[in-house]
Amino acid sequence: MAELNLPARVRFAPSPTGHLHLGGARTALYDFLIAKQTGGTFILRIEDTDTKRYIPEAEDELIKGLRWLGIEFDEGPGKGGPYGPYRQSERKEIYFEFAEKLINSGNAFYCFCTAEHLSKVREVQQKNKEPIHYDGTCRDLSVEEARKRIAAGETYIIRFRTPKTGTTTVRDHLRGDITVDNRVLDDSILVKSDGWALYHLAAMVDDHLMKITHVIRGSEWLPSFPLHGLICRAFGWQEPVWIHLSLFLKPSGKGKMSKRESAEAIKDGYSIFVKDLEDLGYTPEGVVNWIALMGWSYDDHTEFFTLEDLIDKFNLDRLNPSPAAINFTKLDHFNGLHIRNLSDEELAIRTKPFFESAGYAPSLTKLTQIAPILKERLPTLDEVVEIAGFFFKDIILYEAEDLIAKGLSKEQCAKVIEQAYETLTNLPEMTKDLAEPLLRNLVESSGYSARQVFGILRVAITGQKVSPPLFESMEIIGKETVLERLMKARKLLK
């Protein structure tokens, strides 16, 4: 139904006011997917007409976030393209020109109302429990008279002239036709008194000029959707396919993510910001898989998707219009899935920075070596330090009492360590194949359980009660260090 055989031209149009968050990432992802899928074009457009909210670093952050996720744009700031410039701040004159066209066609009018007048009107309407509307003071001013006032130096804005009667019907790809009574529509401002266009005008003009075929945006735009349809029609333009994505709700399902909620999430090791997720040890693969599935499904059972899979399988017709509560524990699941899907070499590369920021300097070779036993124990990459730090420590620290297995005396445990040392010391090299049978014999002859014996050795060798498999770990640590650590443990129990 979306005519996706044709190359799609889609755009992600954030305003540079902060970091890339989950909602934006998912919109950009879907844009990217249908562009790639149809051999089309993915455009990044920066909507920076609001100079008050502008944050200089934000554009760069946004692009970095997208890149980290694997989403590259074809046209945009810094990259160029045939329909630039791609920052709205560089297109001011274009919007003004189109606003004039609307004035001339009678679809817009100049307005000289002051902010004081407007707020007074709003106040009265609020008190009377009426819908809040522009009162129409300047609506019927003649263009000639208005231009005279402008020439005289009066400040003005430009408003859209919304029809007062009838209804407007617009079509959303997920929801079908949406019809509203024109009486509830407002004469929205198109151009501010400082000469900057507002979203309603700027976005419509750009989408048309940039030949956008599909507009994918959040459903917070639904209320102004009829206005946008009206603006396109006033210009006589063909409308794109409109797709309003469901909103992401906070984990409780009550309302969208607030600053407060974001702070809460960070405390639990989660975040709605892509940059944070990266620092927290999430993989782009996991995040992409997770957000792709919030509001979209492929079938009734397939859940594992790589970006490549998604380019192949994504389909606008399988989007779900209902709001979705964010579920971070499911992100953990997807992240684990994709970590296990990484090659040993790749996992080594990904975990290295986390070791480094914890003060270790592991080699890629060693990291690749431990990758197999780490893979299935990592919900997030940053946990490598806690799980596998002992591989890179010169000295491991633990309490003597940790060496004492449940049900055994200090002396008995010391004996176990001694015996382990004696058997292991004769080995030509410390391999799992050589060490394991011998230590299992030791378990047998000691009369203790494997759990008890290996528990003691685990603490002695790794310094941890929980660790990757003992024999594999011993092999990687090497004979010399293993024996050293056993010796120290034995002394500790004296």
Place this chain on the structure above:
RNA sequence: GCCCCCAUUGUCUAGUGGCCCAGGACGUGGCCCUCUCAAGGCCAAAACACGGGUUCGAAUCCCGUUGGGGGCACCA
């Protein structure tokens, strides 16, 4: 207050009139595997918001109610 959107287990979802006393996944509980932790395997509990229609037959279509979400800026 006004307008718009949405409504299947705790959560993400499949389901487009009979295949559904509702399928998958996360999470939860149990069991198995097991040197710890994981991973993996098996099993279990858990949902069609409510009320009216339409129809031989409704989770699926229509209406209403309720609930939830969003929007009502010289922000995007």
